[in-house]
Amino acid sequence: MNRLHPHPTPAAPGPEPSFPARLQVEVTTRCNMRCAMCVKSAPDSDIPETDLDLEAFRRLTPALARCEALVLNGIGEPLLNPDLADMAALARKTMPESGWIGFQTNGLLVTEPLADRLVEAGVDTFCVSVDTLEMGGHGQPCGDGELHGGTGAARLERAFHLLHEAGERHGRRLRLGVEFVLMRDTAAQLPLVVRWAGELGLGFAIVSHVLPYDPAMQAQSLFNPNTPAATALFEKWQARALREGLDLHDQHGVAWKFVKSDREKRLHELVKGLLGEAEESGVWVHLPHLLEWDLRNREGAERNLAHLFRQAGDVAGRTGMELRLPPLQACDERRCHFVEDGTAFVTSKGDVSPCQFLWHQYACHLDGGRKMVRPWLFGNVREHDLVDIWQSAAYTDFRRQVLEYEYPYCSNCPFVPCDDIKGAPFPFDCDCLGATIPCGHCLWCMGGLQCLL
Numbered sequence: 001m002n003r004l005h006p007h008p009t010p011a012a013p014g015p016e017p018s019f020p021a022r023l024q025v026e027v028t029t030r031c032n033m034r035c036a037m038c039v040k041s042a043p044d045s046d047i048p049e050t051d052l053d054l055e056a057f058r059r060l061t062p063a064l065a066r067c068e069a070l071v072l073n074g075i076g077e078p079l080l081n082p083d084l085a086d087m088a089a090l091a092r093k094t095m096p097e098s099g100w101i102g103f104q105t106n107g108l109l110v111t112e113p114l115a116d117r118l119v120e121a122g123v124d125t126f127c128v129s130v131d132t133l134e135m136g137g138h139g140q141p142c143g144d145g146e147l148h149g150g151t152g153a154a155r156l157e158r159a160f161h162l163l164h165e166a167g168e169r170h171g172r173r174l175r176l177g178v179e180f181v182l183m184r185d186t187a188a189q190l191p192l193v194v195r196w197a198g199e200l201g202l203g204f205a206i207v208s209h210v211l212p213y214d215p216a217m218q219a220q221s222l223f224n225p226n227t228p229a230a231t232a233l234f235e236k237w238q239a240r241a242l243r244e245g246l247d248l249h250d251q252h253g254v255a256w257k258f259v260k261s262d263r264e265k266r267l268h269e270l271v272k273g274l275l276g277e278a279e280e281s282g283v284w285v286h287l288p289h290l291l292e293w294d295l296r297n298r299e300g301a302e303r304n305l306a307h308l309f310r311q312a313g314d315v316a317g318r319t320g321m322e323l324r325l326p327p328l329q330a331c332d333e334r335r336c337h338f339v340e341d342g343t344a345f346v347t348s349k350g351d352v353s354p355c356q357f358l359w360h361q362y363a364c365h366l367d368g369g370r371k372m373v374r375p376w377l378f379g380n381v382r383e384h385d386l387v388d389i390w391q392s393a394a395y396t397d398f399r400r401q402v403l404e405y406e407y408p409y410c411s412n413c414p415f416v417p418c419d420d421i422k423g424a425p426f427p428f429d430c431d432c433l434g435a436t437i438p439c440g441h442c443l444w445c446m447g448g449l450q451c452l453l
Contacts, residue, residue, distance in 0.1 A: 016399075019066040020390050021342035024356070024453055026074025027052045027081040029348050033106050037131075037181050037220075039075055039362050042213035044372065046361040047075055050348045054083040056382055057090065060346065063386040064094040071453050072123075073103040074348065075360065079110065085117040092122025100124055104179055104452050110159035112166075119166040125175040126163055127206065127452050128156055132189045133196060153196065160200050177204035179452070182305075182326070183220040191311035198319030205316065206324045209448040211364055218365045222305055223448040224293050224329035225367065225411035229283045231329065234290040237274040246270065249291055275414075284412035289367070293329075302328055324450060330411060331447040336439065339402040343453055344390055350382045351375070352389045354398055356451065357442050366441060367410070369417030372424045376438070398437055407435040411446065 028051045031040065040047055064070065070091050072078050081087075088101055095101070102125025133153045160176055167174040178197045180190055194205050212218035226234075238248050244266065251271050254264045271287070278285040297303070309325050316323035337343075338355040345353045353359035358376040365371070376398070379389035389395060401407075408431055410416050420431045421441045428438040443449045 016396060017342050018391065019342075019387055020063055020344035021067070022069040022071075022453055023060065023063060023067050023344055023346065024071040024074065025052065025057065025060065025087075025346045026076070026348045026359070027057075027072050027078050027084055027087065027103075028076040029074065030080045031075075031077045031106075032080065032108060033077070037183065037210050037213075037217065039211070039213065039360065042362040042364060043370075044361070044363040049076070051081050051083075052346070052348045052350065054086055054090075056350050057083070057087045059350075059381045060386055061090070061094050063344070063390070064091050065096075067091075067095050068099050069453065070095065070099065070101045071103055072101065073105065073452075074345075076348070077106055077109065078103045079105055079114065085114075085121040085123075088118060088123045089121035100175075102126060102175070102452060104129060107156045107159040110162055112162050115159075115162040115166040116169065119163070119170050119172055119174065124172060125177075125452070127177050127179050127204075128159065129181070130156060130178045130193050130197070131181050131183070132186050133192055134189070157200060160202065164201075175204065176200075176202045177206065177322075178202060179206045179208065182207060182209050182222050184222060185220060187222060187305065187308055190308050191315055194312045194315045194321070194323065198315055198321050202321060204322040204324070205312075206450055206452065207312070207326055208450040209326055209443070211443055211449060212366065213362065213364050215365050218368075222301070223326070223443070224296075224302065225446070225448075226286070226289050226293055227284070227330045227332045227409070227412055229281075229332050230278070230285045230290060230412050231293075233274060233278055233281075233283055233285065234287075234294065237270055237277075238294070241267070241270050244270075248274075248287075249294070251287075284409035286367075286412050286414055286416060289412070326450050327447045330409075334405055334409070334445045335447075336402050336442070336445045338444065338453070339399050341453070344386065346381060346386070347375075350380045351377045352379050352381065352386060352395075353377055354395070354402075355442075355444065356449075357444055358438070366443070367416045369422060370424070371417060371422055371441065373438075374423060374427050401435055401437045402439060406433060407431055407437065407440040408433050410441040416441075 029047050030049045039045060072087060078084055091101055101123050104127040107128040163174060163176060180193050197205055209223035210221050212221050241248050246267050251267050254268050257264060275285060305328060313323055345355060345359050347359050353376055361374050363370055363372050378392060378395040410421050430436045431440050439445055
C-alpha cells in the first residue's frame with residue numbers, strides 16, 4: 001500500500017456492469033424558490049434554465065429497461081416540467097417491475113390533479129425538502145435566501161395529504177419522506193422536523209450536511225472534514241503535550257522561528273512527531289483543521305450535534321420512520337455510492353455525467369478556499385445512446401479510477417487548497433498522486449452529503 005494512502009485499498013470490484021443500474025435525470029433547472037443553500041446561488045454558477053423534453057427522455061428507454069431506480073430531479077424543481085408525468089409513465093412501462101421512481105421537490109406546486117397524474121403514472125417515492133418549520137427569515141443564514149418549510153408547513157402538509165389520497169385512489173403504496181440540510185442556524189430544527197414528519201405518517205427522512213458555495217455558507221457547515229484516524233492521532237499527541245504542560249494550539253509560527261526557547265523546541269518536536277507518525281501510518285493530516293475542530297469541540301459543537309441526532313433518532317424510532325443521518329466527520333474509508341451503485345446522471349441538456357458533484361459548473365468554498373468545479377461529461381443522449389455512452393472507454397476508465405480510491409484525501413492534506421483542486425485558472429488535469437479524476441475533494445465521497453439515490 002502507498003503509505004500516503006489513507007486507508008487500505010478496497011477489495012477488487014466485480015465485473016464492469018454493461019448498463020447503469022440507477023439513473024438520475026434532471027428534468028429541469030428552473031425553480032420557483034431561491035434557497036440559501038442552492039447551487040444556483042453559487043458564484044460562477046453556469047446553469048442555464050432549461051427543461052428536458054419528452055423526446056430526449058424517450059432516448060433513455062434502452063437504459064431504463066435495466067434500471068432499478070429512477071430519480072427525476074436535479075438542480076431545479078421537477079414539478080415545473082409539464083412532461084414530468086408522461087416521463088414517469090414511460091419509465092414505469094419500461095423499467096423492471098421491482099424498480100422505483102421518485103424525486104425530491106419543495107412540494108409547493110403539488111395540486112390534487114397533479115398528485116393524481118403522478119401517482120397514476122407510476123411515481124412511488126416523493127421526498128420533500130424541509131429545513132425549518134419557522135415562518136419568515138428568523139435564523140436564516142442568508143438574509144435574502146429562502147429555506148424549505150420557512151414559507152409555511154401547512155402548505156407542505158397539504159401536499160403530503162394530496163399525495164397520500166392519490167395513492168389510496170390508485171391502490172399504490174407510496175414512500176413519502178423529507179430531506180433536511182444541516183446548517184448551524186437551523187440544526188436545532190432537526191428533531192422538530194422529524195417529529196412533524198412522523199406525525200404526518202411519513203416513512204423516511206434524509207439528513208445531509210451543506211455544500212458551501214461561499215465563505216458565509218461555509219460558516220454554516222457542521223461537517224468536520226478531519227477523519228477519525230487523523231483526530232485520534234491529534235488527540236494522542238495533544239494529550240502528550242498537555243502532560244508536559246504544553247498545548248499544540250500554541251505551535252503557530254514556532255517552526256519558522258530561528259531562535260526557539262526550550263518550550264518552543266519541545267512543542268516543535270511534538271508537532272514533528274505527530275506529522276511523522278501520520279506519514280508512517282498513511283493518515284492524511286491537516287493540522288490547522290484539527291486545531292480548529294478541537295476548539296469547536298471544546299465549545300461542544302460535536303456533542304451538541306450528536307445530541308440533536310439522538311433526539312431525532314429517538315423520534316424516528318417511536319414513529320417507525322427510517323432516518324438516514326450523515327456522519328459527524330469525514331469517513332476514514334471513502335465510498336463513492338454513485339459509482340459503486342452504478343448510477344448515471346443526465347442533465348436537462350441531455351449531457352451524461354458520473355455524479356452530482358460534477359454535472360454542472362459552479363464555485364464552492366471548501367477548506368478555507370474557493371474551488372471551481374467544472375462538469376465532467378461523457379456524451380449527450382440526443383446524439384448517442386446512453387448505454388453506448390456508459391460503455392465508452394472514457395466513462396469506463398473514470399469509474400475504474402473512482403473504485404480504486406487512489407486519489408488524495410484533500411480535506412486532510414496539509415497543502416489544501418492547492419492549485420490541483422482549486423480549478424483556477426486552469427481546469428483540473430491531475431492530482432498530486434497522478435489520478436486524472438477530480439474526486440479527492442468530494443464531500444459525497446467523504447460521507448458528508450446525502451441524497452435520495
